[in-house]
Amino acid sequence: xRILIIEDNEEINDIxxxxxTDAGYxxxxxxxxxxxxxxxxTEDFDMVLLDLMLPGIKGEEVLQKIKEKSDIxxxxxxxxxxxxxxxxxxxxxxxxxxxKPFDVREVLARIDLHAKNSGTKxxxxxxxxxxISINEESHVCSVNGNEISLTKHEFNLLRLLVLHPExxxxxxxLFELAWEEEYIGEDxxxxxxxxxxxxxxxxxxxxxxxxxxxGIGFRI
Amino acid sequence: xRILIIEDNEEINDIxxxxxTDAGYxxxxxxxxxxxxxxxxTEDFDMVLLDLMLPGIKGEEVLQKIKEKSDIxxxxxxxxxxxxxxxxxxxxxxxxxxxKPFDVREVLARIDLHAKNSGTKxxxxxxxxxxISINEESHVCSVNGNEISLTKHEFNLLRLLVLHPExxxxxxxLFELAWEEEYIGEDxxxxxxxxxxxxxxxxxxxxxxxxxxxGIGFRI
DNA sequence: AGAGACCATAAAGAAATCATAAAGATTTAT
DNA sequence: ATAAATCTTTATGATTTCTTTATGGTCTCT
Numbered sequence: 001x002r003i004l005i006i007e008d009n010e011e012i013n014d015i016x017x018x019x020x021t022d023a024g025y026x027x028x029x030x031x032x033x034x035x036x037x038x039x040x041x042t043e044d045f046d047m048v049l050l051d052l053m054l055p056g057i058k059g060e061e062v063l064q065k066i067k068e069k070s071d072i073x074x075x076x077x078x079x080x081x082x083x084x085x086x087x088x089x090x091x092x093x094x095x096x097x098x099x100k101p102f103d104v105r106e107v108l109a110r111i112d113l114h115a116k117n118s119g120t121k122x123x124x125x126x127x128x129x130x131x132i133s134i135n136e137e138s139h140v141c142s143v144n145g146n147e148i149s150l151t152k153h154e155f156n157l158l159r160l161l162v163l164h165p166e167x168x169x170x171x172x173x174l175f176e177l178a179w180e181e182e183y184i185g186e187d188x189x190x191x192x193x194x195x196x197x198x199x200x201x202x203x204x205x206x207x208x209x210x211x212x213x214x215g216i217g218f219r220i
Numbered sequence: 221x222r223i224l225i226i227e228d229n230e231e232i233n234d235i236x237x238x239x240x241t242d243a244g245y246x247x248x249x250x251x252x253x254x255x256x257x258x259x260x261x262t263e264d265f266d267m268v269l270l271d272l273m274l275p276g277i278k279g280e281e282v283l284q285k286i287k288e289k290s291d292i293x294x295x296x297x298x299x300x301x302x303x304x305x306x307x308x309x310x311x312x313x314x315x316x317x318x319x320k321p322f323d324v325r326e327v328l329a330r331i332d333l334h335a336k337n338s339g340t341k342x343x344x345x346x347x348x349x350x351x352i353s354i355n356e357e358s359h360v361c362s363v364n365g366n367e368i369s370l371t372k373h374e375f376n377l378l379r380l381l382v383l384h385p386e387x388x389x390x391x392x393x394l395f396e397l398a399w400e401e402e403y404i405g406e407d408x409x410x411x412x413x414x415x416x417x418x419x420x421x422x423x424x425x426x427x428x429x430x431x432x433x434x435g436i437g438f439r440i
Numbered sequence: 441a442g443a444g445a446c447c448a449t450a451a452a453g454a455a456a457t458c459a460t461a462a463a464g465a466t467t468t469a470t
Numbered sequence: 471a472t473a474a475a476t477c478t479t480t481a482t483g484a485t486t487t488c489t490t491t492a493t494g495g496t497c498t499c500t
Contacts, residue, residue, distance in 0.1 A: 083323045090329040096316075103303040109310040117337060151476055166358035188458090189478055195460055212458060213359055214486060215372030371487055408447090409489055415449055432447060434497060 001025045001115060002044065006036035006062065007051040007077070016049055019104045020111065033057030037065055045072060047114060049107075052078035052089075060089065067093040073114040077102065129162045129220060131205050143204040153178055154197050157190075161210060161220040170217040194218055221335060222246045222264065226256035226282065227271040227297065236269055239324045240331065253277030257285055257365040262348050265292060267334060269327075272298035272309075280309065285365050287313040293334040297322065349382045349440060351425050363424040373398055374417050377410075381430060381440040390437040414438055 003025050007013040013029050020027040028043070030036040033054040040048070048066060052059035063074055073095035080086070086097050095114050098107055127134040131144045134155075141150050141158060150158060156178035160169060171190045175183040198210055209220050223245050227233040233249050240247040248263070250256040253274040260268070268286060272279035283294055293315035300306070306317050315334050318327060347354040351364045354375075361370050361378060370378060376398035380389060391410045395403040418430055429440050 083325055087325045087329045090326070090333055095333070105303055105307045106310075109307040113310055113315070153477075164357075166355075166360070168357070168359045186478080188480085191458065192460080192478075195458090199460090214457065216359055219358060373488075406489080408491085411447065412449080412489075415447090419449085434446070 001046050003027050003047045003049060003111070004036060004040060004043075004045040005029050005049045006031075006033065006054070006059075007049070008032055008054050009051070012051070015104060016107070019108055020049075023108050023111065025111070025115075033059065033062045036062055040066055041069070047072055047111065048074040049111075050074055050076050050094075052076060052080060052085075060092070063089065063092060063094060073117075075107075075110060075114065077107075127159065127162045129165050130209070131207065132158070132162060132201070132209060134159055134162055143201050146204040148200045148203065150197065150200065153193055154200075157193055158197055158210075161218065165220055168213045168217050168219040174217065190218075221266050222248060223267045223269060223331070224256060224259060224263075224265040225249050225269045226251075226253065226274070226279075227269070228252055228274050229271070232271070235324060236327070239328055240269075243328050243331070245331070245335075253279065253282045254364060256282055258351065260286055261289070261346070261353050261362070261365055267292055267331065268294045269331075270294055270296050270314075272296060272300060272305075280312070283309065283312055283314060293337070295327075295330060295334065297327075347379065347382050349385050350429070351427065352378070352382060352421065352429060354379055354382055363421050366424040368420045368423065370417065370420065373413055374420075377413055378417055378430075381438065385440050388433045388436050388439040394437065410438075 001024075003020050005013055005016050005020070005027055007016060007029075008031050010031065013031060017027045017029050028039060028045070030039050033056050036048075036050070037057070039045075050059055050062060050066075054062070059076070059078070063076065066072075066074055074093065075096045075098060076089050076094045077098050077100060078085075078089075079100040081099060089097055096110050098110065125136070127136065132141065134141045136159065139155060141148055141155065157174060160174065160177055169177075171187070172183045174190050175181075175186060194210055194212075198208065201209060210218055211220070212218055221244075223240050225233055225236050225240070225247055227236060227249075228251050230251065233251060237247045237249055248259060248265070250259050253276050256268075256270070257277070259265075270279055270282060270286075274282070279296070279298070283296070286292075286294055294313065295316045295318060296309050296314045297318050297320060298305075299320040301319060309317055316330050318330065347356065352361065354361045356379065359370075359375060361368055361375065377394060380394065380397055389397075391407075392403045394410050395406060414430055414432075418428065421429060430438055431440070432438055
């Protein structure tokens, strides 16, 4: 996640850079509209923090140029409070408008928000439920990024549960779908496998994901 | 595009409604947190405008409840300016935070912005009767948005009643449909279960939904 | 108003269900 | 063929749910 900061005031620019960096993003500073545009056209960014009052090219113009070329979020920072301008900016494509003086924490929260909305277009075809991710192709399952090794049946069970979060599966359903054979009152075998999956998840997470629904079955 | 407005101040609520309507969206007004949640759980919306200072349920709580069930944008309106709260709200899932007093034009611009970004629809196929909602797939039952935990038979019973509101079920019917076995004069057992369901509903509602019909059975 | 039938609820004992460990059986890999 | 991994069964304790029992209240009918 690379963020381009365009802000002529050095002090504010530094503050922003520090905050962004601390939050785990990569920050690139620029101190004028033209510098910002130059960097924007030669490097790849995922977001822009744009001050409006810039020497040389005006902020509004910068926004327009950026929006012509890309659809990444642009967060506008400005001391101007006139509604007209604000509304125009937003309609012109700004993703947010933060009034100066701002609190860094709010800026960060808004950055995170827009980062979440835009960047993560989940291109991978992993099945994901919270801390659990399942890659069907490679048959790999991770909890909080830590790979756990599941047996065939464990994998099938967990895959089913994650495929339809919240849905309660009866033991019969689970057995027949995960085993692909008929259910003949094998009561405890599903229980045991569920228990084993839980144990493996527990190694890397404090949440008990698989919940029993009494008399019905299990769900995640 | 349907927008749910949750704002206890009538004047502001009306202003918002007019603005939203003029902008070509459909607006639904609600004047308290619980009313908002109720509408949210019974109707389909694409966005929520949420005031923070609400009588009864707090705005923060409303936000949380909405976010649990759906991923539609929630725009928070508030007179509170403390950064802590602001940041928390945004991190909790609010899509925007607009400080009162606001200019309607800005609110509209931000609504348009989020409307453009969100493509997600909120589809729920819950069984609903007034404050009670039942999700058959997840076997979850909520009263006024509060989840109550029902046992298998309790769930089956309530589901039946809600499935055909007003219809009177005899105890025999209830037993045979909910238990899926023959009724052999088990007199009190249905009573007890009904009583237990009532107790659980009572925790979150003042209405006595399940009514006894003397000599016949029960209905909702 | 009073008797009898019916309902409401609490509480306790009985029954069902779940969780887990561990042992034995089966399958898979080397 | 042997070892390792996986699966199923068995066993046991814990937990939840169900039914029964008991008591007091409410309604209906005469």
